[in-house]
């Protein structure tokens with residue numbers, strides 16, 4: 001086939017992907033790769049180099065991310081009067097770190113995607129919401145989450161068999177944020193965790209622009225010095241003299257937190273994580289619809305001690321996402337790799 005015909009074939013997929021790539025992913029790894037078979041069919045792969053085996057020990061986070069991405073494509077297709085169907089190539093348990101390490105493939109087949117005409121599909125979320133949705137790590141304004149937004153978020157969670165709860169008591173919030181800091185400082189001193197996350201740090205504007213992925217210091221609301229210290233001298237986080245100083249620096253960086261939100265439900269079993277990812281993109285887009293931002297605190301759920309403390313504090317089992325939620329100024333925008341970089345020949 002001529003190049004021209006190939007490009008035409010990919011047109012609808014390119015259009016959908018241009019917006020879907022703005023879906024969130026842990027550390028902004030953007031694990032998705034796509035091979036277009038025809039204007040109606042494409043295959044979705046996980047790029048092995050973009051998984052997080054040291055932190056995502058059950059594989060749930062990578063599967064969740066793929067669930068969000070497929071759902072994003074489906075919502076965008078619906079907006080264009082089309083329906084997107086998917087069939088998973090393998091059981092989700094195939095994407096545990098052990099299973100991924102055992103395969104020699106670099107692109108792991110994940111799902112076949114099919115588009116069909118569907119005049120009746122409701123345009124659930126307009127494309128601009130995908131761009132308005134961002135992680136905000138800057139200080140939130142004092143206003144609480146409006147009641148209509150809180151109801152809408154709880155309703156969506158309910159529809160997907162998930163639970164959304166909010167914590168607004170300032171002393172509880174401070175206690176939980178302190179557990180988060182302790183967990184983060186400990187985890188950054190665990191070599192496997194440290195080396196994996198730091199490989200996604202982008203220390204300069206040039207590096208962020210070149211890679212167009214990962215965590216850059218602007219988006220993390222950190223100074224380049226803070227970012228450097230955490231990455232290169234993590235033991236300072238544990239040293240008696242420097243720990244209180246860095247603790248305060250990190251707390252100041254988080255800023256005002258009027259509300260902590262949490263999500264609980266099926267997630268930790270890989271077979272649950274895919275549906276939960278499909279749910280999460282709805283939930284996150286809904287926050288954007290209400291002009292709210294969230295900032296997840298991953299260490300509160302992945303760090304064993306913090307996770308146990310959260311269970312004791314709330315009595316809620318299966319918490320898998322904890323985040324600050326509220327209004328803020330528009331945060332710095334994170335980069336995305338261009339669609340050409342995610343298309344496979």
Ligand SMILES: Cc1cc2nc3c(=O)[nH]c(=O)nc-3n(C[C@H](O)[C@H](O)[C@H](O)COP(=O)(O)O)c2cc1C
Nearest residue numbers: 022023024025026027028134135296297298299334
């Ligand atoms: C499941 C999940 C967990 C995340 N956990 C964290 C986290 O612990 N800390 C953090 O700063 N950002 C976290 N994020 C936010 C991502 O880093 C962010 O989505 C990504 O960098 C892209 O930025 P954007 O959301 O502004 O588009 C998480 C995102 C997802 C999907």
